[in-house]
Amino acid sequence: MGRPKQFDPDVAVERAMEVFWSKGYAATTPQDLVDALGIGKGSLYNAFGSKRELFERALCRYRDGQAVALVELLEAGGPVKERLRRTLHLLAEMDLADPGHRGCMAVNTAAELGAEDERAAELVRRMFDRTEGAFRALVEEGQRTGEINAGRDARSLGSLLLNTVIGLRLMGRVADGPDRPARVIDAVLDGL
Amino acid sequence: MGRPKQFDPDVAVERAMEVFWSKGYAATTPQDLVDALGIGKGSLYNAFGSKRELFERALCRYRDGQAVALVELLEAGGPVKERLRRTLHLLAEMDLADPGHRGCMAVNTAAELGAEDERAAELVRRMFDRTEGAFRALVEEGQRTGEINAGRDARSLGSLLLNTVIGLRLMGRVADGPDRPARVIDAVLDGL
DNA sequence: CTCATTTTGTACCTCAAATTCAAGAACGGG
DNA sequence: CCCGTTCTTGAATTTGAGGTACAAAATGAG
Numbered sequence: 082m083g084r085p086k087q088f089d090p091d092v093a094v095e096r097a098m099e100v101f102w103s104k105g106y107a108a109t110t111p112q113d114l115v116d117a118l119g120i121g122k123g124s125l126y127n128a129f130g131s132k133r134e135l136f137e138r139a140l141c142r143y144r145d146g147q148a149v150a151l152v153e154l155l156e157a158g159g160p161v162k163e164r165l166r167r168t169l170h171l172l173a174e175m176d177l178a179d180p181g182h183r184g185c186m187a188v189n190t191a192a193e194l195g196a197e198d199e200r201a202a203e204l205v206r207r208m209f210d211r212t213e214g215a216f217r218a219l220v221e222e223g224q225r226t227g228e229i230n231a232g233r234d235a236r237s238l239g240s241l242l243l244n245t246v247i248g249l250r251l252m253g254r255v256a257d258g259p260d261r262p263a264r265v266i267d268a269v270l271d272g273l
Numbered sequence: 274m275g276r277p278k279q280f281d282p283d284v285a286v287e288r289a290m291e292v293f294w295s296k297g298y299a300a301t302t303p304q305d306l307v308d309a310l311g312i313g314k315g316s317l318y319n320a321f322g323s324k325r326e327l328f329e330r331a332l333c334r335y336r337d338g339q340a341v342a343l344v345e346l347l348e349a350g351g352p353v354k355e356r357l358r359r360t361l362h363l364l365a366e367m368d369l370a371d372p373g374h375r376g377c378m379a380v381n382t383a384a385e386l387g388a389e390d391e392r393a394a395e396l397v398r399r400m401f402d403r404t405e406g407a408f409r410a411l412v413e414e415g416q417r418t419g420e421i422n423a424g425r426d427a428r429s430l431g432s433l434l435l436n437t438v439i440g441l442r443l444m445g446r447v448a449d450g451p452d453r454p455a456r457v458i459d460a461v462l463d464g465l
Numbered sequence: 466c467t468c469a470t471t472t473t474g475t476a477c478c479t480c481a482a483a484t485t486c487a488a489g490a491a492c493g494g495g
Numbered sequence: 496c497c498c499g500t501t502c503t504t505g506a507a508t509t510t511g512a513g514g515t516a517c518a519a520a521a522t523g524a525g
Binding site for chain 4 (some may be wrong): 274275276277279302303304314315318323324
């Protein structure tokens with residue numbers, strides 16, 4: 082019973098995610114959110130409690146969306162190294178083409194809140210774990226097919242690839258061209 | 274002529290750097306700076322103009338300090354790969370041991386301001402250029418001594434090492450242990 | 466000493482961030 | 496159709512960020 086909500090909370094979280102992703106946590110004001118979600122301040126706080134809580138939901142939404150996207154990319158067909166190369170280049174191109182230079186919301190959150198907000202740090206860590214795991218699985222597949230030296234530690238290579246992506250996406254925030262990312266990708270893949 | 278300053282601007286910038294480094298740009302208030310520098314607000318604004326200008330000077334100071342430190346590390350004696358390993362491990366350990374999880378001020382700035390502040394982005398880009406150059410020089414030295422495969426592109430390897438450092442230091446913001454950084458370092462060096 | 470110049474500390478101002486609240490609107494149950 | 500509940504709107508509240516104004520204080524030149 083009671084008056085039904087006049088907006089879809091899922092849509093609202095999605096839009097909030099876009100705003101937080103573009104502007105960061107601190108730089109996003111309740112007014113920005115009100116404008117983007119198209120609801121009143123009262124509804125905002127009634128539905129989500131606080132800016133901080135809404136941010137957490139937005140970050141979880143980001144995580145869920147990214148998890149799907151990454152798995153899709155890595156599970157495509159073809160040689161493992163080619164899949165890796167395509168995935169890394171796609172990331173770099175997206176970051177470069179994005180006029181807002183948004184980069185990766187998890188990376189941005191790590192930088193902005195990681196030191197002071199343990200809940201946010203934990204969420205980001207888990208996203209990193211997940212990505213590392215996906216890369217590790219791909220490396221192991223490559224080792225089974227003989228594309229990647231089976232003597233190397235798959236977990237370490239997974240960490241390396243995660244770290245590479247983090248670096249690439251951080252650089253996307255100040256990117257001035259495709260050359261450096263391309264060199265990074267070349268060097269990483271040559272080192273596998 | 275005129276009344277002399279009762280504080281050393283260089284010391285003030287140094288302290289401002291510490292504050293900005295610890296808290297980030299947006300989260301640092303003029304009051305924080307006044308407290309840390311031990312001067313009045315009037316002096317602060319008289320000497321530095323604005324929070325933004327002071328930040329830029331603090332960032333330049335960080336750059337100058339880091340440049341020296343990195344060169345010292347990379348110019349030490351011994352095999353190139355050992356120097357690299359020591360340098361990377363030292364960074365990782367510093368980040369882990371730092372109770373404030375400050376990470377790297379350039380990386381933090383890239384994440385926080387890179388998208389919106391072109392001047393800050395340019396400063397960070399130059400710092401990245403410089404670091405990449407230092408790594409490249411070290412790689413070329415390793416290639417001359419035969420420690421590193423001379424067939425590989427030194428510039429790409431420099432980019433890779435820069436990217437590795439960026440990733441490591443970003444992860445330092447949410448670090449929960451030494452394992453992942455250690456794996457990254459192992460994998461990177463094995464791939465050289 | 467006096468003047469022009471610069472620094473300093475305090476008080477003040479403006480604006481907006483983040484949240485709360487009051488008044489009412491839209492439901493469903495009995 | 497009344498009632499309790501939940502949602503909505505937007506103004507009010509509180510707090511502090513970021514900066515300005517100004518008079519007093521400290522200097523060197525002449």
